[in-house]
Amino acid sequence: MKFARSGAQRGRVLTALGAIRQQLGLALGAAEAARRSAETQLARLELEQQILRAGIGKAAGDEGLAEALRHPEMAGVRDQLNAVHEAFYADAGTVPGRLRELVDQLATGPATRPPSEWLGRTGTVTLTPPPLWRIGSSTVDPSGPFPVAVPLLDESHLAITSAPRTRAAIDALVEGLILRVLSSMEPGAVRIHLWDVGQLTAVLPNLYPLSRTSAITTYDPTRLEDLLDELAGHIRRVHAQTMQSGHHSLRDMREALGQRTEPWRIVVLFGNGENWAPEPLRALKRIAGGALAAGISLIAIDLPTILGGGVENIRLLDEHHAVTSMTGADIVVDLDTPIPATEVMGAAGRLADALIARQGGPRSFADLLPTELGQENSARELRAPVGFHEGDPVEVVIGDGSPHALIGGPSGSGKTNFLYALLGSLAARYPPNELALYLLDFKEGVSFAGLAPGRRDASWLPHARLIGVNVNTDREFGLALLRFLADELRRRSAAAKEHEVTDLAALRQQDPDGHWPRIVAVIDEFQYLFAGRDAVTGQATALLEDIARRGRAQGIHLILASQDIAGIDAFWGKPAVFEQCTLRIAMPKARRVLAETNNAAIAAPKWHAVINHDSGVSHGNQLAHVPDASGRDIFASLQRKLWELYADEHHRPRLFDGAHSPLLEHLPAFGTLSPGGRPQALLGQSIDVDDVACAVELSAAPGRNLAVLGTAIAEALSIMDAGARSLARQFVPGEVEFLLCCLVDRCAPAVDQLAEILKADGHPVDQIPEDELGGRMRALAEETSSRTRMLLLYGVDAALPTLETKQPGELKSGLDHFRTVLKQGPIKGVHTLGWWRSTARLKDTLGFGGTDDIGAWAALDVQGAELSQFAAGQVVHWSPRPGRALFFDRSTHVSPEVMIPFDRPEEGIGKFRRVGD
Numbered sequence: 001m002k003f004a005r006s007g008a009q010r011g012r013v014l015t016a017l018g019a020i021r022q023q024l025g026l027a028l029g030a031a032e033a034a035r036r037s038a039e040t041q042l043a044r045l046e047l048e049q050q051i052l053r054a055g056i057g058k059a060a061g062d063e064g065l066a067e068a069l070r071h072p073e074m075a076g077v078r079d080q081l082n083a084v085h086e087a088f089y090a091d092a093g094t095v096p097g098r099l100r101e102l103v104d105q106l107a108t109g110p111a112t113r114p115p116s117e118w119l120g121r122t123g124t125v126t127l128t129p130p131p132l133w134r135i136g137s138s139t140v141d142p143s144g145p146f147p148v149a150v151p152l153l154d155e156s157h158l159a160i161t162s163a164p165r166t167r168a169a170i171d172a173l174v175e176g177l178i179l180r181v182l183s184s185m186e187p188g189a190v191r192i193h194l195w196d197v198g199q200l201t202a203v204l205p206n207l208y209p210l211s212r213t214s215a216i217t218t219y220d221p222t223r224l225e226d227l228l229d230e231l232a233g234h235i236r237r238v239h240a241q242t243m244q245s246g247h248h249s250l251r252d253m254r255e256a257l258g259q260r261t262e263p264w265r266i267v268v269l270f271g272n273g274e275n276w277a278p279e280p281l282r283a284l285k286r287i288a289g290g291a292l293a294a295g296i297s298l299i300a301i302d303l304p305t306i307l308g309g310g311v312e313n314i315r316l317l318d319e320h321h322a323v324t325s326m327t328g329a330d331i332v333v334d335l336d337t338p339i340p341a342t343e344v345m346g347a348a349g350r351l352a353d354a355l356i357a358r359q360g361g362p363r364s365f366a367d368l369l370p371t372e373l374g375q376e377n378s379a380r381e382l383r384a385p386v387g388f389h390e391g392d393p394v395e396v397v398i399g400d401g402s403p404h405a406l407i408g409g410p411s412g413s414g415k416t417n418f419l420y421a422l423l424g425s426l427a428a429r430y431p432p433n434e435l436a437l438y439l440l441d442f443k444e445g446v447s448f449a450g451l452a453p454g455r456r457d458a459s460w461l462p463h464a465r466l467i468g469v470n471v472n473t474d475r476e477f478g479l480a481l482l483r484f485l486a487d488e489l490r491r492r493s494a495a496a497k498e499h500e501v502t503d504l505a506a507l508r509q510q511d512p513d514g515h516w517p518r519i520v521a522v523i524d525e526f527q528y529l530f531a532g533r534d535a536v537t538g539q540a541t542a543l544l545e546d547i548a549r550r551g552r553a554q555g556i557h558l559i560l561a562s563q564d565i566a567g568i569d570a571f572w573g574k575p576a577v578f579e580q581c582t583l584r585i586a587m588p589k590a591r592r593v594l595a596e597t598n599n600a601a602i603a604a605p606k607w608h609a610v611i612n613h614d615s616g617v618s619h620g621n622q623l624a625h626v627p628d629a630s631g632r633d634i635f636a637s638l639q640r641k642l643w644e645l646y647a648d649e650h651h652r653p654r655l656f657d658g659a660h661s662p663l664l665e666h667l668p669a670f671g672t673l674s675p676g677g678r679p680q681a682l683l684g685q686s687i688d689v690d691d692v693a694c695a696v697e698l699s700a701a702p703g704r705n706l707a708v709l710g711t712a713i714a715e716a717l718s719i720m721d722a723g724a725r726s727l728a729r730q731f732v733p734g735e736v737e738f739l740l741c742c743l744v745d746r747c748a749p750a751v752d753q754l755a756e757i758l759k760a761d762g763h764p765v766d767q768i769p770e771d772e773l774g775g776r777m778r779a780l781a782e783e784t785s786s787r788t789r790m791l792l793l794y795g796v797d798a799a800l801p802t803l804e805t806k807q808p809g810e811l812k813s814g815l816d817h818f819r820t821v822l823k824q825g826p827i828k829g830v831h832t833l834g835w836w837r838s839t840a841r842l843k844d845t846l847g848f849g850g851t852d853d854i855g856a857w858a859a860l861d862v863q864g865a866e867l868s869q870f871a872a873g874q875v876v877h878w879s880p881r882p883g884r885a886l887f888f889d890r891s892t893h894v895s896p897e898v899m900i901p902f903d904r905p906e907e908g909i910g911k912f913r914r915v916g917d
C-alpha cells in the first residue's frame with residue numbers, strides 16, 4: 001500500500017518535471033529566435049550606418065557594402081534608405097525657399113537688403129524693430145543660397161566665437177550688423193556701447209564718426225565696472241518704470257503706450273577668450289538675464305561664458321565662413337562680404353550728422369506738447385515729458401510707483417520754470433476731468449498768478465482749481481490746502497470702501513459716472529509751512545505725512561518744491577514725507593534732493609534737471625534739458641488754447657492772493673445774504689481753500705456781541721463796516737436800527753459814510769453824540785423795542801471816562817448801563833459791535849463780570865498772550881501782522897482763526913453799493 005502510493009507520487013513529479021522542461025525549451029527557443037532577430041536588426045542598422053557614413057551614392061560602388069547588401073537578411077535595407085533619403089530631400093528642397101520667404105518677411109529694409117540699397121540713409125522705424133538681421137547666406141541645394149539672419153534688440157543676445165585671424169572679419173560682421181540696425185531705426189533710437197578688453201579707442205574704428213554723438217559710447221578697457229554699473233542701473237531703472245506701469249518688458253510698455261520711452265541699447269563686448277574674474281562675470285550674467293526686457297542686447301565676442309536670456313551663437317570657421325545656432329552645426333554660413341571701410345565710415349558720418357540734426361539745438365516748450373490736446377486718461381498714472389536728453393524726451397511719471405515729487409534747487413536754478421514745463425505738459429495731455437491742479441506758491445512774487453484770470457489776460461488754466469500766491473506770510477493757507485486734501489482723501493477712501501476697491505483706477509472702473517480726477521497739489525517753497533516752532537508747523541507736518549502716505553492709492557499727489565531742503569528741520573524729523581517722495585527732481589547744484597552719494601545735480605548744466613524716479617539713487621538719474629516754459633507768452637499761448645477748449649465760467653480757479661485783501665462785495669457769501677434766518681455779521685475772509693467768510697451770528701442768545709481789539713484803524717473800520725453792511729442786507733427796512741457812536745475823530749468820515757450806506761438801504765440810523773452815550777445806554781438797558789438794534793461803538797475806550805461818571809442823583813453810571821446792555825441786550829435784540837483799542841480797556845469795560853458777554857472778538861495788533869483771557873484761558877498763538885486779524889467766536893471755534901479784513905475803499909459811497917445794484 002505504501003509502495004503503491006509512493007509510485008503514484010513519483011509519476012506526478014516526473015510529469016511535472018517534463019512539463020517544466022518543455023516550457024523551458026519553448027522559452028529558450030523563443031529567446032534564441034529573438035536574439036537572432038535582434039542580431040539581424042543590429043546588422044541591418046550597422047549596415048545602414050556604414051552606408052550613411054559612406055554616403056548613399058558612394059555605397060553602390062563599394063564592393064564590401066554591395067556584398068553585404070546582397071545577403072538575404074539585408075534585403076530591403078537599400079530600399080528603406082532610399083525612401084527616407086528621398087523624403088528628406090523632397091522636404092529639404094523646400095527649406096531654402098521657406099527660409100528666404102521667412103527672412104524676407106521678418107527682416108525688412110536695411111535689416112536684410114544689400115547695403116547698396118540703404119547705406120548712408122537714416123532709418124525710420126520708431127516702435128517695432130525687425131526681429132532678424134542678416135549676416136550672410138548659405139547654400140544647401142541647387143535652388144541657390146538662402147539668407148541667414150540673427151535676432152537682436154528685444155529678441156536675443158549674440159555670442160560670437162572667433163577662429164585664428166578672424167578679428168577683421170568679426171569687426172566687419174559687427175559693424176555690418178550695427179549699420180543695419182542704425183539705418184533701420186530712427187536716429188537716436190539705438191545706443192551702442194563698446195568695450196574691448198584689449199583696446200582703448202579703436203573699437204570698431206570704422207564707426208568712429210558716430211562717437212561724437214550719443215549713438216556710440218566707448219568704454220575704457222580697465223573700467224569694465226563702469227559699463228557694468230551703468231547697464232545694471234539702466235536695467236533697474238527701466239525695470240522699475242515698466243513694472244510700475246504694469247508691464248513686463250520695455251517692449252510690452254512700448255506697444256501698450258504706442259510710444260518709445262527709452263532707446264534700445266546694443267552692448268558690444270570684445271573679450272580675448274579668457275574668462276573674466278568672478279565678480280564682473282557674475283555682474284555680466286545678471287545683466288544678461290535682465291537685459292532683453294530692458295531693451296538691451298549684448299554682442300559678446302570671445303567671452304567663454306554662458307550668458308543668461310536668449311542667446312544665439314556664431315562660430316567663425318575662417319574669415320568668410322561660420323556656423324550659427326540659427327542654422328545648426330552642419331550648415332556653413334557664408335558671411336556677407338564686408339562693407340568697405342571707407343563706405344562704413346562715410347555712412348557712420350552721415351548717420352551722425354542726421355542724429356545731430358535731429359537732436360538739434362535746445363528744444364522748445366512746443367516740443368513737449370502732444371499733437372492733439374487732452375487725449376490721455378489718468379486712471380492709472382500721469383505721464384508727461386518735461387525735457388529732452390540728446391533729442392529724446394524725458395518723462396515724469398506720477399502714479400503708484402512715484403506718487404509724490406520733491407523738487408530742489410537754489411534760487412534761479414529754474415524750479416519755477418520746471419514746474420511750468422511739467423504743468424504745461426500735463427495739462428496739454430490730460431483734460432480737466434482727468435487732472436485737477438492745486439497750486440500754491442509761498443514765494444514773494446506771483447509765479448502762478450498768470451494761471452488765474454487776470455487783468456491783462458482773461459484766460460485761465462482750466463485744470464487749476466486753486467491758485468494761491470503771495471502766501472508767504474499766510475502759512476495758514478498752506479494748512480487749509482492740506483486740510484482740504486486730507487478731507488478729499490477721506491472722501492475718496494470712503495467711496496473706495498463703498499465700491500470695495502483699493503485704488504483710484506479700480507474706483508474709476510466701478511464708478512464710471514463719478515468725478516475722480518487725479519489731484520496734483522504743487523507747493524512751491526513749501527519750507528515756509530515749517531517756518532516756525534508753532535501749531536501750524538505741527539499740523540502741517542501731520543497732514544503732509546497723512547497725505548503722503550495715503551494719497552498714492554487715492555490719486556492725490558504732492559509736488560513739493562524748495563530752494564533749500566537741507567534746512568527743513570521739521571522735514572528731517574519726519575522722514576515719512578521725504579520717503580514717500582520717490583520722484584526727485586534736482587535742479588543744478590541742488591543739495592539733498594538726490595541720495596547722498598549721488599552727485600549728478602552738481603554736474604548738471606544750466607537749464608537742466610536730474611529726473612529720478614527711484615528716490616534719488618544714482619541708477620535712476622535721467623538728465624534732461626528743460627525748455628524755457630516761463631518766458632513771455634510761452635505758457636500763456638498754451639493756456640489760451642486750453643481755455644478755449646475747456647473753460648467753463650462756473651469753474652474759474654479760486655485765486656487766493658495774500659497781497660490783496662478781498663472786497664466784501666466779491667465774497668459769494670455777501671451776495672447771497674437776504675432777510676430772514678439768523679442774522680450774521682460777515683467780518684472778513686477766512687483763510688481757506690474755499691472763498692468763505694468769517695461770520696459771527698447775532699441771534700437772541702447771551703454773549704452775541706462782538707469786540708474788535710487793537711489800534712489798527714483801517715482794519716478795525718473794515719471789520720465794523722463789513723459787519724454792519726452785511727447785517728443790513730438781512731433785514732427789511734424798519735426791522736433793524738443802527739446806532740452809531742464814533743469816539744475817534746479820525747474815524748468820523750468813515751462812520752458818516754457807513755451811516756449813508758445804511759440809510760440808502762432804507763434802515764434808520766441814529767448817530768449818537770459822545771455826550772449822549774450814557775443816556776442812550778440807560779435807555780437801551782431799560783427799554784424794549786420790537787426792532788433789532790445794532791450798536792456800533794468806535795473807540796469804546798475813549799468813552800469810558802464819560803461813561804464812568806454818574807449823573808447826580810443816579811445810582812448807576814453809563815458804564816453800568818453799558819454792562820447791562822452787553823449782558824442782557826442780545827436776548828432783547830440789542831447787539832453791540834464795539835471797537836476797543838486795548839484789551840485792558842475791554843477788561844475795564846466788563847468789570848468783574850467775566851468775559852462771557854463778549855461772545856466773539858477780532859484782534860488786530862494785540863499779542864496772543866493778552867487774548868487768552870477772552871478765549872476760555874487757552875494759549876493763543878498770534879503774532880500780529882498788517883492786514884490780518886485773529887478771529888474767535890466761542891460758540892463755533894475751538895481755537896481762534898486768522899482772518900483777512902476786507903479792503904475798504906474810501907473814495908466814495910459808490911463803491912459800497914450792493915452787489916448787483
Ligand SMILES: Nc1ncnc2c1ncn2[C@@H]1O[C@H](COP(=O)(O)OP(=O)(O)OP(=O)(O)O)[C@@H](O)[C@H]1O
Pocket residue numbers: 409410411412413414415416417418443563607608626627628629630631
Ligand atoms: N530752461 C530754461 N530755459 C531758459 N530760461 C530759463 C530756464 N529755466 C529758467 N529760466 C529763466 O531763469 C530765471 C530763473 O528761473 P526760475 O524762476 O524758474 O528759477 P527758480 O529756481 O524758481 O528761482 P527762484 O526760486 O529764485 O524763483 C527765469 O527768468 C527763467 O525764465
